[in-house]
Amino acid sequence: MDAVAYGRHVRTTTAPAPPRGATGCTGPGPTTATPLGVEEAHRLARTLKALADPARLRLLSLVAAAEGAEACVCDLTTPVGLSQPTVSHHLKTLVEAGLLTRERRGSWVFYAAVPGALDAVARALEDRLCGTGAP
Amino acid sequence: MDAVAYGRHVRTTTAPAPPRGATGCTGPGPTTATPLGVEEAHRLARTLKALADPARLRLLSLVAAAEGAEACVCDLTTPVGLSQPTVSHHLKTLVEAGLLTRERRGSWVFYAAVPGALDAVARALEDRLCGTGAP
DNA sequence: GGCCGGCATCGACCGACGTCAACATCGACA
DNA sequence: TGTCGATGTTGACGTCGGTCGATGCCGGCC
Numbered sequence: 370m371d372a373v374a375y376g377r378h379v380r381t382t383t384a385p386a387p388p389r390g391a392t393g394c395t396g397p398g399p400t401t402a403t404p405l406g407v408e409e410a411h412r413l414a415r416t417l418k419a420l421a422d423p424a425r426l427r428l429l430s431l432v433a434a435a436e437g438a439e440a441c442v443c444d445l446t447t448p449v450g451l452s453q454p455t456v457s458h459h460l461k462t463l464v465e466a467g468l469l470t471r472e473r474r475g476s477w478v479f480y481a482a483v484p485g486a487l488d489a490v491a492r493a494l495e496d497r498l499c500g501t502g503a504p
Numbered sequence: 505m506d507a508v509a510y511g512r513h514v515r516t517t518t519a520p521a522p523p524r525g526a527t528g529c530t531g532p533g534p535t536t537a538t539p540l541g542v543e544e545a546h547r548l549a550r551t552l553k554a555l556a557d558p559a560r561l562r563l564l565s566l567v568a569a570a571e572g573a574e575a576c577v578c579d580l581t582t583p584v585g586l587s588q589p590t591v592s593h594h595l596k597t598l599v600e601a602g603l604l605t606r607e608r609r610g611s612w613v614f615y616a617a618v619p620g621a622l623d624a625v626a627r628a629l630e631d632r633l634c635g636t637g638a639p
Numbered sequence: 640g641g642c643c644g645g646c647a648t649c650g651a652c653c654g655a656c657g658t659c660a661a662c663a664t665c666g667a668c669a
Numbered sequence: 670t671g672t673c674g675a676t677g678t679t680g681a682c683g684t685c686g687g688t689c690g691a692t693g694c695c696g697g698c699c
Contacts, residue, residue: 405565410558417556423545429633430540476675487633491626498564498622590688
């Protein structure tokens with residue numbers, strides 16, 4: 370038989386068998402269902418939207434690479450080549466997304482990366498969007 | 505002395521020693537430098553921007569969870585609750601981002617996840633944005 | 640050949656976002 | 670207490686992005 374049941378639209382057309390075996394990610398897992406509900410999609414998208422900006426990505430890497438894994442605004446404006454209000458705005462976005470922490474020390478405000486936040490995003494991408502969790 | 509050199513702004517203010525030890529991610533790595541150049545930031549941001557949308561995240565999960573890890577447009581419009589042109593637009597965005605592949609079979613167009621694409625994004629987040637690669 | 644169904648493209652609308660200049664705020668220091 | 674420097678906030682502007690209706694293209698089917 371050629372007309373395999375593709376969920377719906379079963380028709381006697383020439384539809385060769387799909388490659389199968391691959392779930393989209395590396396592991397050839399057994400097609401475990403991954404619905405990804407509406408609310409979860411919105412939450413993950415909000416975090417990814419905070420990451421989807423070159424300036425914010427560079428800010429994150431600058432903070433992570435700084436001594437003590439923290440940096441103040443005056444240390445970040447020059448490397449990213451943006452004005453201080455713009456950098457402050459981006460940092461606020463990252464803090465609200467749960468990717469950075471804000472701590473005032475003296476006259477300066479130090480930003481530090483939240484431990485495990487990026488790992489959580491990376492794991493969410495792999496676990497929730499790939500068809501399998503573990504073969 | 506206690507006024508540690510925070511890169512710049514060395515002043516005799518009350519600046520306690522930073523917590524140290526944490527590079528932002530899970531592993532307490534030894535503060536490996538992670539510059540993340542301008543061009544690399546733009547490329548990663550472009551991919552993340554393609555992911556930073558609830559509709560596209562749901563489309564990706566629907567494709568990954570479908571039989572054979574592939575699905576046609578007519579199978580996706582109803583679950584996401586969007587019009588057919590909108591779904592087609594999102595799918596085109598995902599294809600251009602290298603996250604989906606497009607293949608015409610008969611009257612239908614099947615979309616399938618690119619193996620390893622999400623893993624690459626997840627690894628880039630961990631490797632390039634965390635201060636360490638391995639302790 | 641004519642018809643039909645699935646899909647992509649076009650044009651338009653509207654909200655969200657990145658950016659900056661100007662101003663306000665807060666803490667330190669003399 | 671007054672001044673200065675570092676930072677956050679506001680308002681405005683231009684651009685980008687998501688959504689839809691209408692239309693065009695392409696491949697089967699009768």
